[in-house]
Amino acid sequence: MFTNLLFDSADGIARLTINRPDKLNALNADVIRELGEAALRIEQDDAIRGAIVTGAGPKAFVAGADIGEITTQNPVSGRRRALNGQAAFRRLERCGKPVIAAVNGFALGGGCELAMACHIRIASENAKFGQPEVKLGIGPGYGGTVRLPRLVGRGRALELLLTGGMIDAQEAWRIGLVNRVVPADQLLAESESLLRKILENGPLAVRACLESVTAGADMSLDDALAFEANLFGVLSGTDDMREGTAAFLEKRKATFRGE
Ligand code: COA
Numbered sequence: 001m002f003t004n005l006l007f008d009s010a011d012g013i014a015r016l017t018i019n020r021p022d023k024l025n026a027l028n029a030d031v032i033r034e035l036g037e038a039a040l041r042i043e044q045d046d047a048i049r050g051a052i053v054t055g056a057g058p059k060a061f062v063a064g065a066d067i068g069e070i071t072t073q074n075p076v077s078g079r080r081r082a083l084n085g086q087a088a089f090r091r092l093e094r095c096g097k098p099v100i101a102a103v104n105g106f107a108l109g110g111g112c113e114l115a116m117a118c119h120i121r122i123a124s125e126n127a128k129f130g131q132p133e134v135k136l137g138i139g140p141g142y143g144g145t146v147r148l149p150r151l152v153g154r155g156r157a158l159e160l161l162l163t164g165g166m167i168d169a170q171e172a173w174r175i176g177l178v179n180r181v182v183p184a185d186q187l188l189a190e191s192e193s194l195l196r197k198i199l200e201n202g203p204l205a206v207r208a209c210l211e212s213v214t215a216g217a218d219m220s221l222d223d224a225l226a227f228e229a230n231l232f233g234v235l236s237g238t239d240d241m242r243e244g245t246a247a248f249l250e251k252r253k254a255t256f257r258g259e
Helices: 029-044 075-093 110-117 132-136 144-152 154-163 169-174 184-199 203-216 221-235 239-249
Strands: 005-010 013-018 050-055 060-062 099-103 106-108 120-124 128-130 166-168 180-182
Touching (some): 013 184, 106 110, 110 128, 110 144, 120 184, 132 154, 144 154, 166 169, 180 184, 184 203
Parallel strands (some): 013 050, 060 106
Antiparallel strands (some): 128 166
């Protein structure tokens, strides 16, 4: 179904692998289009409850937008390229299911931006992060200037954005860009194990957390609190809440049905 992605789903988990290892999985227009399609599938396929995004090969998660394509762009096509990438990443971020980036090497430019659009990032020890666009005389176009300061704070984000420098996995962990760092050969297993832990919980409640954090980040404190209270109210009408609370009181494991 996809040319530049490997996509499979089993047992509730979709695995999405950007598959251009000879170009360090650089994001050309076709990859971006397919990423948007994959995000739509994750959103709409009820059998998929969460996803893991990674890159093919041992060296790169994604080494950025495809620089060959960038050379030919003009202001109109450049803006369109940025909007297309932003839309694909935003669709993934808002798919309503937990998405973990398993960062298996270079996550530069669009690669760092893709990882940041995922909800949780786990890095292998050899991962490297950066927004090197300024070295090419261009800026980030897929959300780097927007999500990076929200994740690591404005000063640290600006240092990365303005120098175009790279940081290793340990530094990315220290500044809060990734949730944890694991040996490369354990990256996918650790990512899956974390995702499975999340998927044991009520799916409607997990979705509400994702929605509240994603949408609430851009609201005033009062609006975000009101939004959270509304979601809390909605969850109060679900079978899952009745099951989860009853299971606790009856000292048994809850069986959630997402209803
Ligand atoms: N776009 C297009 N092609 C890319 C690419 C990108 N962002 N990143 C790597 N590639 C290609 C290289 O051109 C090379 O292709 P070739 O074998 O046909 O010459 C191949 O991937 C391997 O990359 P190479 O540079 O030889 O590997 P390296 O180990 O020496 O260096 C990097 C790795 C990541 C440091 C280096 O590839 C790099 O700096 N890439 C660009 C990063 C970047 O600026 N991203 C932001 C883009 S907006």
